[in-house]
Amino acid sequence: MNQNTTESSGAVETLADVPEHVLKGLPEEVRLFPSAVDKTRLGVWATKSILKGKKFGPFLGDKKKRSQVKSNVYMWEVYYPNLGWMCVDATDPKKGNWLRYVNWARSGKEQNLFPLEINRTIYYKTLKPIEPGQELLVWYNGEDNAEIAAALEEERAQHRSKRHSPKARKDQVEDPAGSSSHLGPFRNLMGKKKPRRVKTKERGQQIQSRTRLI
Numbered sequence: 325m326n327q328n329t330t331e332s333s334g335a336v337e338t339l340a341d342v343p344e345h346v347l348k349g350l351p352e353e354v355r356l357f358p359s360a361v362d363k364t365r366l367g368v369w370a371t372k373s374i375l376k377g378k379k380f381g382p383f384l385g386d387k388k389k390r391s392q393v394k395s396n397v398y399m400w401e402v403y404y405p406n407l408g409w410m411c412v413d414a415t416d417p418k419k420g421n422w423l424r425y426v427n428w429a430r431s432g433k434e435q436n437l438f439p440l441e442i443n444r445t446i447y448y449k450t451l452k453p454i455e456p457g458q459e460l461l462v463w464y465n466g467e468d469n470a471e472i473a474a475a476l477e478e479e480r481a482q483h484r485s486k487r488h489s490p491k492a493r494k495d496q497v498e499d500p501a502g503s504s505s506h507l508g509p510f511r512n513l514m515g516k517k518k519p520r521r522v523k524t525k526e527r528g529q530q531i532q533s534r535t536r537l538i
């Protein structure tokens with residue numbers, strides 16, 4: 325069974341713990357500093373202004389079955405039609421990239437990023453402009469937020485138009501298996517299927533439950 329092991333181990337994460345490839349991969353607008361939401365962790369902080377609608381990613385990690393994942397803190401679950409729910413797990417810093425260090429927002433007010441799944445790959449998109457000195461904080465609240473609903477709809481529209489572009493049509497003929505665009509679980513949460521409420525022990529304890537897709 326999956327455990328949401330968000331409790332701190334007591335050890336304080338420092339820059340010395342961050343693999344070189346993570347530091348090198350940081351976009352120019354952000355840097356890692358101690359987090360404001362969890363004193364034991366690093367967080368991602370803006371050092372330059374970031375516009376609303378900026379997409380970061382993909383979120384990198386090991387692809388695993390849910391049963392192989394020991395902690396929820398650094399993983400996203402993604403639905404594959406043939407495999408079911410799989411996880412991209414960045415628990416091991418060597419397997420992740422800088423998005424691993426983006427912490428969970430404690431409230432909707434604090435949230436400035438939301439996750440987006442495209443072709444079973446997770447990206448983070450800014451929900452509002454982020455100013456220098458602000459920490460980047462992600463949360464998943466899908467259809468509860470009209471702005472996210474609109475941003476996801478916009479993303480879907482872009483994908484629909486890409487899929488129907490002359491180039492995409494040509495690619496589909498040349499590579500029918502690999503080229504189709506797909507917006508995954510996060511999209512479905514917004515759509516027809518009714519989300520199931522799953523109780524989780526969320527860090528910060530302000531979020532008692534989260535919706536997730538089945």
Ligand SMILES: C[S@+](CC[C@H](N)C(=O)[O-])C[C@H]1O[C@@H](n2cnc3c(N)ncnc32)[C@H](O)[C@@H]1O
Pocket residue numbers: 328330396397398399400401402424425426427428462464509524527534535536537
């Ligand atoms: C990588 S995300 C961000 C967490 C952040 N690093 C932190 O500080 O906790 C991990 C969180 O997303 C949740 N999660 C993973 N996959 C999800 C999905 N498909 N839908 C909704 N929530 C999901 C996990 O249960 C976990 O709470």
